[in-house]
Amino acid sequence: MRTDRNIPYFSLNYVNAVIEAEIKSAFAEVFKNNWYILGNYLSEFEKSYAIYNDTRFCTGVGNGLDALHICLRALNAGPGEEIIVPSNTYIATWLAVSYTGATIVPVEPRPDTYNIDPQNIEAAITPRTKAIIPVHLYGQSCQMDEIMAIAKDRGIYVIEDNAQAHGARYNGKKTGSFGNANATSFYPTKNLGALGDGGAITTDDPEIDRIVKLIRNYGSAVKYQNDMIGLNSRLDEIQASFLSVKLNYLEGFTRERKKIADIYNRGLSGVPGLTTPHVAPLSEHVYHVYAIKTKQRDELQQYLESKGIGLMIHYPKPPHLQAAYRHLGFEKGDFSIAEALADSCLSLPLYPGLKDDDAAYIVECIQAFYA
Numbered sequence: 001m002r003t004d005r006n007i008p009y010f011s012l013n014y015v016n017a018v019i020e021a022e023i024k025s026a027f028a029e030v031f032k033n034n035w036y037i038l039g040n041y042l043s044e045f046e047k048s049y050a051i052y053n054d055t056r057f058c059t060g061v062g063n064g065l066d067a068l069h070i071c072l073r074a075l076n077a078g079p080g081e082e083i084i085v086p087s088n089t090y091i092a093t094w095l096a097v098s099y100t101g102a103t104i105v106p107v108e109p110r111p112d113t114y115n116i117d118p119q120n121i122e123a124a125i126t127p128r129t130k131a132i133i134p135v136h137l138y139g140q141s142c143q144m145d146e147i148m149a150i151a152k153d154r155g156i157y158v159i160e161d162n163a164q165a166h167g168a169r170y171n172g173k174k175t176g177s178f179g180n181a182n183a184t185s186f187y188p189t190k191n192l193g194a195l196g197d198g199g200a201i202t203t204d205d206p207e208i209d210r211i212v213k214l215i216r217n218y219g220s221a222v223k224y225q226n227d228m229i230g231l232n233s234r235l236d237e238i239q240a241s242f243l244s245v246k247l248n249y250l251e252g253f254t255r256e257r258k259k260i261a262d263i264y265n266r267g268l269s270g271v272p273g274l275t276t277p278h279v280a281p282l283s284e285h286v287y288h289v290y291a292i293k294t295k296q297r298d299e300l301q302q303y304l305e306s307k308g309i310g311l312m313i314h315y316p317k318p319p320h321l322q323a324a325y326r327h328l329g330f331e332k333g334d335f336s337i338a339e340a341l342a343d344s345c346l347s348l349p350l351y352p353g354l355k356d357d358d359a360a361y362i363v364e365c366i367q368a369f370y371a
C-alpha cells in the first residue's frame with residue numbers, strides 16, 4: 001500500500017478539465033452578447049433544467065438559500081404558521097424559514113437513511129402547519145410518496161430542498177418535481193455546480209411560477225411596476241450559460257459518483273463498527289456526500305488524515321444547537337438522532353475524477369484501522 005498519497009476531500013480539477021473549452025466559449029458568447037442579467041442564456045437554462053427535472057417551470061435565482069426563501073414567500077408563509085424541517089440538515093433549510101417569521105418545527109430523521117422520517121412528520125403536524133421541507137440529504141431521495149400523501153390529506157404544502165440531489169429519483173420520479181415549489185442550489189460543490197453562486201426553483205404550478213419570477217426580481221414583471229415587495233435574487237447570464245454546459249454532463253458525472261460509491265460499499269459494508277449508507281427501497285442515491293457512521297469517528301478521521309486522505313463532517317453541529325438558534329431554547333438531547341449523527345458521521349472523498357485506485361486505497365486504510 002502506498003502511503004504518500006494526498007487525496008483531497010473534494011476537487012473540481014477533472015470536471016473543469018472536461019468542460020474547459022465549452023465554458024470558455026460560453027463565456028466568450030455572453031461577453032460578446034453584452035447582456036448580463038435576465039436574458040436568453042437564463043431562459044435557455046431554465047427551459048433545459050425544467051425538462052431535465054421533469055417539471056413544467058424553472059426559475060433561476062441567486063443561490064439555494066434564496067430559492068428556499070422565495071418558495072416560502074410565494075406560499076405566503078409567515079408568523080403564526082409552522083414549517084416542518086429536518087433536525088438533520090444544513091442550516092440553510094432553517095434560515096429560509098426564519099426569514100419569513102414562521103415557526104421552525106424540527107423533525108427527526110430515520111436512523112438508517114438520515115432522511116426525514118414520514119412518521120415523525122405526521123406526529124409533528126398541527127392545525128398551524130403550513131408546509132413541510134424535506135431535504136434529500138447527501139443525495140438520497142426522501143420517501144416522497146409518503147410525504148406527499150401526508151401533505152395532500154391535510155392541505156399542507158411541500159417544498160423539496162433538492163440542493164444535494166440533482167437527478168435523483170423516488171419511485172422513478174425526479175426529486176424536485178414532487179413538491180408545490182422546490183428549491184435547489186448550484187453552489188460550486190453541488191452535483192450540478194455553477195462557477196459561483198446559483199440556485200433555482202422548480203414547479204408545475206403556473207401561478208407559483210409567476211410569483212417566484214416576480215419575487216426574484218424586485219416584485220416586478222414590467223420595469224418600474226412593482227406588484228409586491230420582492231428581492232433581488234437572479235441567476236446571472238454567465239452562470240446560466242455555464243450551467244447549461246454542465247447540465248449536459250450531469251448524468252455521466254452521477255454515474256461516476258455511483259461507481260465510486262460502489263467501491264466504498266463493496267469494501268466497507270462488512271467492516272464491523274462502521275455503517276455504510278443505507279438506501280431505502282424506491283429511493284435513489286446520487287452520492288453528493290458519501291457519509292459513513294462510526295462510534296470511533298474522531299480516531300478514524302485522525303488516522304485517515306495521517307494517511308493523506310481529506311475528509312469532512314456533514315454536519316458537525318445540528319442547527320438546533322447553533323448559537324444562531326439559541327433564542328429558540330432548544331437543548332442538547334432535544335433531537336438525539338441528529339445529535340448522534342453529528343458525533344458519528346464522516347464523509348469520504350467522492351467526486352468525478354477521483355481515481356478507482358484512490359478509492360480502493362481509502363477502503364484499505366479504513367479496513368486497516370478496524371483490523
Ligand SMILES: *Cc1c(COP(=O)(O)O)cnc(C)c1O
Nearest residue numbers: 063064065090092093163185187
Ligand atoms: C447547499 C445547500 C443549501 C444552500 O445552498 P446555497 O446555494 O449555498 O445557498 C440549502 N440546503 C441544502 C441541503 C444544501 O446542501
